[in-house]
Amino acid sequence: MYAKHFLYDYLIEMGMSVTYARYINMIALLIALLIVALLVDYIVKRIIVNLFTQFTIKTKTKFDNFLVTNKVPKNVAHIIPLILGLEFIPVVFADFPYFENMVEKGFKVFAIILTLWIARSLLSALKDYFKTLSRLKDKPIDSYIQVFMIFAWVIGIFSAFAIITGIEFIKFMTTLGAASAIIILVFRDTILGFVASIQVSINDMVRISDWITFEKYGADGTVVEINLSTVKVQNFDKTITTIPTYALISDSFKNWRGMENSPGRRIKRALNIKLDSITYLSKDDVDTLKKIDLISSYVEKRQATIDSYNEKNNINKELPLNGRNMTNIGVFRKYIETYIENHSGINKDMMIMVRQLAPTSQGMPLEIYAFSSDKRWENYEYIMADIFDHTIAAVPYFNLELFEEPSNSSFKKLKPLS
Known part of the structure; x- marks a missing residue:
């Protein structure tokens, strides 16, 4: 007491x-x-x-x-x-x-x-x-x-x-x-929104200022508000899209936060090469490609290795099909890879790859897979455009052609039947 x-x-x-x-x-x-x-x-x-x-x-x-x-x-x-x-x-x-x-x-x-x-x-x-x-x-x-x-x-x-x-x-x-x-x-919508808000918060699915893409609702921009019933997204054209909060856990959407936190932004785009333009390289072709600075040493070493193999195995080179040979698309693929590895806008610590995809009716897709070091949208687009400006212009130097659907000008070039 x-x-x-x-x-x-x-x-x-x-x-x-x-x-x-x-x-x-x-x-x-x-x-x-x-x-x-x-x-x-x-x-x-x-x-x-x-x-x-x-x-x-x-x-x-x-x-x-x-x-x-x-x-x-x-x-x-x-x-x-x-x-x-x-x-x-x-x-x-x-x-x-x-x-x-x-x-x-x-x-x-x-x-x-x-x-x-x-x-x-x-x-x-x-x-x-x-x-x-x-x-x-x-x-x-x-x-x-x-x-x-x-x-x-x-x-x-x-x-x-x-x-x-x-x-x-x-x-x-x-x-x-x-x-x-x-x-x-x-209170159906309120209850669903409340449960969704808890799930979103616990799983750290979305934060304010995250860039998300939600195709179902036409949203592609920055999250500006998250409340019990709705999520507001300011699109890049400055319009506002309102998404039900429970849609974040019931539907699929893309959050770009991982990309923004990573050291690079992915570039993944392909050139379609016409299949009938892909050929073996002749000796004259090889001599011409040796003049290209980025791959001159590669072409010399590669050709020396191939010649050594063919001579050692007594390969009949009257036909290019016999033995080992270089192709124009293979050298072109190596050229693109070397060009990207030396590009100032590419993150060299992340994956750099140039690969062939399965041939289609539109040719052979040659895909560039790399990461730009600058993740800002406008700079990213500039880096990607710079790479493809160069690679598209480089295609004819390898006696290759890009696939393109016929247009009116294509038919105008045809000679009339006599």
Whole structure:
């Protein structure tokens, strides 16, 4: 009893009114409890985290490492200060039953939240551990964890509401079940938006200022606002597209954040080479290509290797088909690759590749795959145009032709039948 009124009795003796003495006594006890709780939380957290860290060093399993990484010991350490607070609430608010009831409910709600934190961090540790197991790498572990956490959050939120309203959990759930049909009917879009907002936030799918492309809704621009029911996207033509928030989890869209955070932006485009222009290179062709600075050394070495092979194996070179030979498209492919590797606008630390795709009715696609070092749209387009301006103009030097659909001018060039 003395601990409850240690300051109260002193203030009464000093001549203070009973009301003021009770309030000051309550505030002093509350401050003392908060200081003690924070101090205990700090000490317990340090002890538990240090002990667990030392334990993980001595063990061979990786699971305890994931527990530390996902802050499981740190979250568990908060339980002791919480219990301490619940024990001393009656002491602090001895003269204020109404405040005691409110604060006790607040602590119980916090206990539910802390339980969910611990469950989430524990499940995250399990998820990371399961992903290291070969037999579980192809399983949708993230989906299982998310489903479990959704149920956990639903039960936690309902339990918190039951505590705040003072209704028993079973009665609260029964009442809620009876009203759920009407609630879902009236607030369908709001509920879907709320669930979607949680999913978007937890999975970090979209942020303000992200560039997204959502073809279904005609959106291609920057996210300027995310709220409960809609996501606003400012397109590059300055128009605004409004997307339902739940569409972000029900439909497919493209988020360009990964590209913006990466060191380069992908260039992926092909030239269609006419198939009948692809040939073996004659000696005169090889001599001509040796004059091209970027590939002169390559052509010389390659031709020397081929000649050595053909001579060693007594290949009859009356027909170019026999033995080994260089082709104009092969040398052209090497030229493009060398040109891109020396281009100032290309990131040399990322993939650079020039490849042939499957032939089609429109010729042989020769695809350029690389990454520009400048990711800004206008500069990216300039770099890509500069590369293709050069490569298209270089095609005739290799006795190749680009495929092109016939146009009116093509027919005008035809000579009339005599």
